[in-house]
Amino acid sequence: MLTQTTTRVLDPEDLGAALALLESEPVTNAFVTARVQVAGLDPWRLGGEMWGWYADGRLRSLCYSGANLVPICATPEAVRAFADRARRAGRRCSSIVGPAETASMLWKLLEPSWGPAREVRAHQPLMVTESMPPDIEPDPYVRRIRKDEMDVIMPACVAMFTEEVGVSPMAGDGGLLYQARIAELVGTGRSFARIDDGKVVFKAEIGAATPLACQIQGVWVAPEYRGRGLSETGMAAVIRYALADVAPVVSLYVNDYNTAARAAYRRVGFREVGAFMSVLF
Incomplete structure (x- = not known):
C-alpha cells in the first residue's frame, strides 16, 4: 500500500497538532515550542513559516523556516520534502539548526545549491x-537583570555573540533585532548576570522556556575572570532559578571542541543526551 504524503505551510487551525508533535520531544524542541506557544502559527507573529509534512493525512514532521531553518521530528522522507521546498524558496535563513542526524541530512541535500x-x-x-x-554553591551575586540595566548587559551580550558565532550581532540592521531579543529576555526575567563594580563578569540567559523544559544560552565569563570557577558557580545559580521558576528540566547545547565548557557543565550536573548540528551562513 502506497503512503500518501504532502507538505504545506501550517496555519493557526493546525496549532493543536503542531504542539502535540513539538511536545513529544520537549527538550530537543524547546526553542521552537516556546516560540509557537507564545506566537501560534501565524507567520507574521512567529517570525517565519511552519512547514508540516503529512503521511496519510496525519502530521508527522515539522520544519520551522525563519531566521533559522529547524527540522523537527523529521523522518528521512520529510527531510527530503523540506529540502525540496527550501531549495525552491532560496536561502532566507542565517543558519540551519537541529538534531545532528536530521540537520546533517538536510544540509547534504541543500549544500549543492x-x-x-x-x-x-x-x-x-x-x-x-x-x-x-x-557540590557547588550557587554564586549569591548572580541575579536577574533589571530593565534599567540594558546598557550594562548589552556589551557583554555582544561580546559573547561575536566570540561564539564569529560575527557581530550589530551588523546588518545595526543590532536592532538583537537588542530587541535581549530586551525581551530581560523583560521576562530570563537574563542573569553577576555585576562587579558596574562590569558584567558572568552572564547567561534562559533563551527558551516551556512548562516542560527550558534552554540556557549565552553563557559567558569576562576574559580576565576566566579560570576562577565563575562559570560553575554562576551556572549553579542560573540552574537554581530555572528549576524553581521555569521548568523541571534544564538544557543547553555546546560546541564539542569547547572541552572546558563541557567539563564545567558536567561538574554542575549536566549530562549528554544527544547532539545538535549548526550550519552557519
Missing part, C-alpha cells in the same frame, strides 16, 4: 539536568 557555509558545527552535545549540583 546553498553552499558553501561559513561554518559547520557537526556535533554539539545536548545536555540536561533536573537537579541542583550537590
